[in-house]
Amino acid sequence: MTDAAITPPIFDGHNDLVLRLLRGDVTPEGVAAGLPDGHIDLPRAQAGGLGGGFFAVFVPSPPVPGTSPDDMNQPQYDLPLPLMLPEAEGRDVTIKGIAALEALERAGAVTLCRTVEALEEALFGPTMAAIMHIEGAEGIDPGLEQLHALHARGLRSLGPVWSRPTIFGHGVPFAFPSGPDTGPGLTDHGKRLIRECNALKIMVDLSHLNEKGVDDVAAISDAPLVATHSNAWAVTPHSRNLTDRQLAMIAESDGMVGINFASAFLRSDGQMKGDVPLEQMMRHLDHLIGILGEDRVGFGSDFDGALVPNEITDCAGLPALRTAMRAHGVDEALMEKLCWRNWMRVLRKTWGA
Numbered sequence: 001m002t003d004a005a006i007t008p009p010i011f012d013g014h015n016d017l018v019l020r021l022l023r024g025d026v027t028p029e030g031v032a033a034g035l036p037d038g039h040i041d042l043p044r045a046q047a048g049g050l051g052g053g054f055f056a057v058f059v060p061s062p063p064v065p066g067t068s069p070d071d072m073n074q075p076q077y078d079l080p081l082p083l084m085l086p087e088a089e090g091r092d093v094t095i096k097g098i099a100a101l102e103a104l105e106r107a108g109a110v111t112l113c114r115t116v117e118a119l120e121e122a123l124f125g126p127t128m129a130a131i132m133h134i135e136g137a138e139g140i141d142p143g144l145e146q147l148h149a150l151h152a153r154g155l156r157s158l159g160p161v162w163s164r165p166t167i168f169g170h171g172v173p174f175a176f177p178s179g180p181d182t183g184p185g186l187t188d189h190g191k192r193l194i195r196e197c198n199a200l201k202i203m204v205d206l207s208h209l210n211e212k213g214v215d216d217v218a219a220i221s222d223a224p225l226v227a228t229h230s231n232a233w234a235v236t237p238h239s240r241n242l243t244d245r246q247l248a249m250i251a252e253s254d255g256m257v258g259i260n261f262a263s264a265f266l267r268s269d270g271q272m273k274g275d276v277p278l279e280q281m282m283r284h285l286d287h288l289i290g291i292l293g294e295d296r297v298g299f300g301s302d303f304d305g306a307l308v309p310n311e312i313t314d315c316a317g318l319p320a321l322r323t324a325m326r327a328h329g330v331d332e333a334l335m336e337k338l339c340w341r342n343w344m345r346v347l348r349k350t351w352g353a
Helices: 017-023 028-033 042-048 069-073 087-106 116-123 145-153 188-200 211-220 244-252 278-292 315-327 332-351
Strands: 010-015 050-058 077-079 110-112 128-135 155-159 174-176 256-259 297-299
Touching: 010 128, 010 256, 010 297, 010 332, 017 028, 017 050, 017 087, 028 042, 028 087, 042 050, 042 315, 050 087, 050 110, 050 116, 069 077, 087 110, 087 128, 087 145, 116 128, 116 332, 128 145, 145 155, 145 188, 188 211, 211 244, 244 256, 244 278, 256 278, 256 332, 278 297, 278 315, 297 332, 315 332
Parallel strands: 010 050, 050 128, 110 128, 128 155, 256 297
Antiparallel strands: 077 174
């Protein structure tokens, strides 16, 4: 494979590899040596030019009775969300997830980074550069003591919700066709959480928040608005995607959006099927750049958390994305911005380092 196929490196806004570790599907040593399935391991990352990304710590819910993944293959759907999780359960799983991510570093699969300088160095190194991210703040207490403890441990990015409600706010359901205006926004606890994240220089992720929640963050936050793994609602009218009004707010804040590879959020019919051409991803790319500009768009794959296009399959398939972008007219300067430089820019502005 040519150097052009695997360069520039891609820094990814979101993956769920830690969830596989929590479930016991894989081991840290297996991730470092290579896995027979899933989307991410170190050898495939090196083969595809995945330089690193946000590694999400997520607390899973039991399946909702009467629902299945096939529900997202219907012409219309509105999946009921799981109930709020107890704080003790959220805290226990979150701490185990952080420990699993640290074990990945000990195994030589990732390098945990707390500054942009460290990220840029690790991005071109032998391991994957990793940001510790929490997706859904179930493990954070109302007094925010746990937020401070996890920040000291390396937490640098947090999403207040993963779709289901938390004490901090409300997320969007998985619904198509649907807009993101699906309920109330941040609670008083949530507003304090955003202010404290700003004080600690923890990036706030808008992905999964509903419309009122995004508005609340925009009204409170003094940092750029960022959605790590979300797409354009104007192209795919799914509740998880961002409307033009929301994109304009993100642009005004000098934030950014990472394009989600999940098929249901890319396809015009909203279905979770892998036979989606990468030209459809280019439609989202064009729309996002049209509103956000070239400096505020990147990628947020949702690897190991969603069904991605067949042309990509896993992180070793990222050369297909670079090929599609070049065929679409993306030049090398813009390619570098989309693949990694835009993430470094917004993180430097958010973290101040």
